[in-house]
Amino acid sequence: MDIQSSLASRVTSLKASAIREIFKMLGKADVISFAGGIPSPELFPTQEWEGLLSDIMANKGKSALVYGVTEGYAPLIELVTERLKRDSIPHDFDQVVITTGAQQAIDLACKSLVNDGEGIIVEEPSFIGSLNSFRSYNAKLFGVEMADDGIDTDKVEEILKKENIKIIYTIPTFQNPTGVTQSLEKRKKLLELAEKYDCYIIEDNPYGELRFRGENVPAIKTMDDNGRVIYVGSFSKTLAPGIRVGFVCCHKDIMDRIVVVKQVNDVHTTLMMQMLVTDYITKYDFDAHIKKGCELYGEKCSVMLSAIEKYFPDCVKYTKPEGGIFLWCTLPEGVDAKPIFEKAVERKVAFVPGSTCMVDLEAPCNCFRLNFSTASNEDIEKGIKILGDLLKEELA
Amino acid sequence: MDIQSSLASRVTSLKASAIREIFKMLGKADVISFAGGIPSPELFPTQEWEGLLSDIMANKGKSALVYGVTEGYAPLIELVTERLKRDSIPHDFDQVVITTGAQQAIDLACKSLVNDGEGIIVEEPSFIGSLNSFRSYNAKLFGVEMADDGIDTDKVEEILKKENIKIIYTIPTFQNPTGVTQSLEKRKKLLELAEKYDCYIIEDNPYGELRFRGENVPAIKTMDDNGRVIYVGSFSKTLAPGIRVGFVCCHKDIMDRIVVVKQVNDVHTTLMMQMLVTDYITKYDFDAHIKKGCELYGEKCSVMLSAIEKYFPDCVKYTKPEGGIFLWCTLPEGVDAKPIFEKAVERKVAFVPGSTCMVDLEAPCNCFRLNFSTASNEDIEKGIKILGDLLKEELA
Numbered sequence: 001m002d003i004q005s006s007l008a009s010r011v012t013s014l015k016a017s018a019i020r021e022i023f024k025m026l027g028k029a030d031v032i033s034f035a036g037g038i039p040s041p042e043l044f045p046t047q048e049w050e051g052l053l054s055d056i057m058a059n060k061g062k063s064a065l066v067y068g069v070t071e072g073y074a075p076l077i078e079l080v081t082e083r084l085k086r087d088s089i090p091h092d093f094d095q096v097v098i099t100t101g102a103q104q105a106i107d108l109a110c111k112s113l114v115n116d117g118e119g120i121i122v123e124e125p126s127f128i129g130s131l132n133s134f135r136s137y138n139a140k141l142f143g144v145e146m147a148d149d150g151i152d153t154d155k156v157e158e159i160l161k162k163e164n165i166k167i168i169y170t171i172p173t174f175q176n177p178t179g180v181t182q183s184l185e186k187r188k189k190l191l192e193l194a195e196k197y198d199c200y201i202i203e204d205n206p207y208g209e210l211r212f213r214g215e216n217v218p219a220i221k222t223m224d225d226n227g228r229v230i231y232v233g234s235f236s237k238t239l240a241p242g243i244r245v246g247f248v249c250c251h252k253d254i255m256d257r258i259v260v261v262k263q264v265n266d267v268h269t270t271l272m273m274q275m276l277v278t279d280y281i282t283k284y285d286f287d288a289h290i291k292k293g294c295e296l297y298g299e300k301c302s303v304m305l306s307a308i309e310k311y312f313p314d315c316v317k318y319t320k321p322e323g324g325i326f327l328w329c330t331l332p333e334g335v336d337a338k339p340i341f342e343k344a345v346e347r348k349v350a351f352v353p354g355s356t357c358m359v360d361l362e363a364p365c366n367c368f369r370l371n372f373s374t375a376s377n378e379d380i381e382k383g384i385k386i387l388g389d390l391l392k393e394e395l396a
Numbered sequence: 397m398d399i400q401s402s403l404a405s406r407v408t409s410l411k412a413s414a415i416r417e418i419f420k421m422l423g424k425a426d427v428i429s430f431a432g433g434i435p436s437p438e439l440f441p442t443q444e445w446e447g448l449l450s451d452i453m454a455n456k457g458k459s460a461l462v463y464g465v466t467e468g469y470a471p472l473i474e475l476v477t478e479r480l481k482r483d484s485i486p487h488d489f490d491q492v493v494i495t496t497g498a499q500q501a502i503d504l505a506c507k508s509l510v511n512d513g514e515g516i517i518v519e520e521p522s523f524i525g526s527l528n529s530f531r532s533y534n535a536k537l538f539g540v541e542m543a544d545d546g547i548d549t550d551k552v553e554e555i556l557k558k559e560n561i562k563i564i565y566t567i568p569t570f571q572n573p574t575g576v577t578q579s580l581e582k583r584k585k586l587l588e589l590a591e592k593y594d595c596y597i598i599e600d601n602p603y604g605e606l607r608f609r610g611e612n613v614p615a616i617k618t619m620d621d622n623g624r625v626i627y628v629g630s631f632s633k634t635l636a637p638g639i640r641v642g643f644v645c646c647h648k649d650i651m652d653r654i655v656v657v658k659q660v661n662d663v664h665t666t667l668m669m670q671m672l673v674t675d676y677i678t679k680y681d682f683d684a685h686i687k688k689g690c691e692l693y694g695e696k697c698s699v700m701l702s703a704i705e706k707y708f709p710d711c712v713k714y715t716k717p718e719g720g721i722f723l724w725c726t727l728p729e730g731v732d733a734k735p736i737f738e739k740a741v742e743r744k745v746a747f748v749p750g751s752t753c754m755v756d757l758e759a760p761c762n763c764f765r766l767n768f769s770t771a772s773n774e775d776i777e778k779g780i781k782i783l784g785d786l787l788k789e790e791l792a
Contacts, residue, residue, distance in 0.1 A: 001622050004649065006509065007508060008508055037463075041462060044457060050449075053446075067638060101663055107661050111406070132659065242667040253399040257407045263412060264528045266499055271639075272639065273669075
């Protein structure tokens with residue numbers, strides 16, 4: 001019996017996320033990890049949540065444990081909508097739905113909109129989870145280089161002119177993996193292009209609230225007069241990823257389909273986790289919690305940037321993010337970061353090799369991603385020094 | 397801007413589950429509902445879970461809130477595997493993975509195996525959530541009638557001879573919606589047919605542990621020597637549906653793909669809920685909990701069957717399940733259950749019209765599903781009397 005040849009074509013060439021494979025390896029070793037992508041566990045409000053969960057079980061246990069509606073727990077939808085309104089996001093035609101993490105929102109949006117073989121323009125590098133989701137619906141990916149102010153919109157237009165593009169996928173604020181923030185000009189331009197070439201934008205914004213310096217840049221969704229933008233958010237980076245609670249806000253005619261595919265995907269997002277987030281936001285100061293995160297990540301980012309300046313050879317370029325949890329390093333052209341990654345792990349320091357974030361996963365890539373939200377300041381200093389020494393040896 | 401015409405073809409004709417639409421309506425009224433499909437909320441172990449959740453937050457909060465591995469929480473995988481071993485289920489080539497409810501397992505299995513336009517044979521009637529998931533991957537559905545001992549295997553073979561079938565989807569034990577249990581003979585036959593015509597079986601078994609009379613019939617998966625059966629289970633009916641924890645057991649080469657598509661779908665199932673189920677099974681007597689459910693549902697089923705005998709007109713046929721939470725009523729040919737459903741709701745009694753469980757959703761259907769797990773004995777008696785009176789009027 002030949003299982004391989006009986007698989008659906010959409011999944012045959014999919015690769016497991018290298019990042020998650022790296023995680024598995026790291027879990028076992030005593031490694032300083034700059035490979036992760038989570039908020040600092042020291043900020044997890046476990047004590048508050050212990051009380052809230054007790055209260056949910058004691059006083060609304062039955063309603064927490066039955067089936068919920070696919071759209072989400074109504075009080076949480078309301079809270080998310082209110083918070084989005086502060087950022088001028090939902091338009092009259094929009095609807096907000098709770099998803100099992102932002103990942104599910106992206107997956108369902110792609111499933112609802114993209115036919116086999118249709119094109120998606122992505123930033124290159126981009127978030128591996130989204131790229132793999134798009135691949136799993138047989139979408140054709142077109143990578144466009146990132147600059148310091150975001151995706152190259154001229155190249156985006158070149159592709160739009162020639163190809164059948166359904167979606168432009170962007171993480172405009174504190175991008176994963178680069179940490180780059182797209183300029184307001186480019187945001188306007190992307191939306192113009194979506195209008196002109198009749199396609200949609202998925203605006204993925206899990207990090208947007210984590211600004212630690214610089215000025216806020218409005219979301220593309222705020223300017224979306226015609227329902228072209230599917231805006232995706234998450235509590236994974238502001239609260240905790242393990243609870244799997246995210247949300248999507250888009251035109252109700254698109255949402256109508258997203259809800260139906262969510263229904264056949266997981267019926268609804270775990271009710272208890274939706275209630276937990278709702279009660280936490282209602283009873284505690286969520287904005288203060290986020291502010292604490294911003295301060296912490298701003299400090300950790302500075303520690304990492306100073307250490308890079310001190311220990312990395314001068315030929316290594318790197319981004320200086322204004323928020324989020326990642327920065328991006330570029331080695332001289334022609335250098336492949338993957339063998340360096342393997343040597344770094346031997347020295348007990350990990351990062352994410354850039355090739356995993358690319359459309360072409362096989363091509364050598366001279367970049368890598370560093371996360372600064374989870375390691376202690378001491379470990380950041382220590383790990384960057386180890387990396388710096390290794391890079392000096394490798395690039396000598 | 398024309399959103400409708402820009403949707404992916406796989407989702408354009410999908411309809412929201414009528415059952416879940418019925419739920420929304422029912423939530424608002426004072427209705428005796430036989431429309432649900434959940435275990436009795438009076439059995440939810442909310443008190444035990446309050447303690448377990450406190451313990452998780454207090455003692456392993458950080459590991460509960462970070463990202464987990466896509467395959468699932470290792471101790472839960474181990475427990476599920478042990479429990480399945482008692483039923484002779486996992487073979488050497490099999491792997492067990494935790495999913496966000498059984499619904500996700502079915503959805504991901506279909507995504508991993510079925511190309512656009514390939515066929516899936518389904519029992520008719522069948523579980524609407526699975527039918528809609530299959531539709532959402534552009535699978536071609538072939539419905540095969542149910543008898544008192546399960547699907548008509550001769551008709552299955554007729555279809556296999558003519559059509560390009562990738563999967564036979566069956567709920568062999570206490571089927572949703574009929575409550576029927578497939579005979580051992582038919583189970584063997586289905587597996588033979590899958591071998592002969594080179595296709596897979598999805599064996600969906602969320603109710604199998606809820607037997608209240610009769611003898612256990614081995615799962616098809618127990619006889620699966622070649623990895624043709626994808627076995628799907630759930631804690632939704634034995635514990636609670638709101639936690640969204642299910643599992644899938646299948647050949648590791650298929651699982652390899654299911655894991656990759658799960659990764660891009662929701663990364664992993666909510667960790668806290670996986671830990672909760674693990675701790676509950678470890679620290680409490682889960683089998684005793686299930687036994688309590690069986691006793692309760694056996695009693696409720698008897699109450700419903702007696703009331704049906706007493707109040708329904710003789711021309712109404714109905715199944716007599718040996719377990720699970722549903723039974724299935726068949727009105728005389730030519731009668732449509734849908735207008736009767738609407739009148740029943742006016743009289744504050746609800747059920748699920750049979751047409752929602754069919755391949756052709758538009759055709760009139762003379763059947764309906766009754767759930768007996770959630771209403772009180774008094775409400776069962778009262779609701780069935782109201783229905784009986786209505787049926788006598790309608791069929792007079």
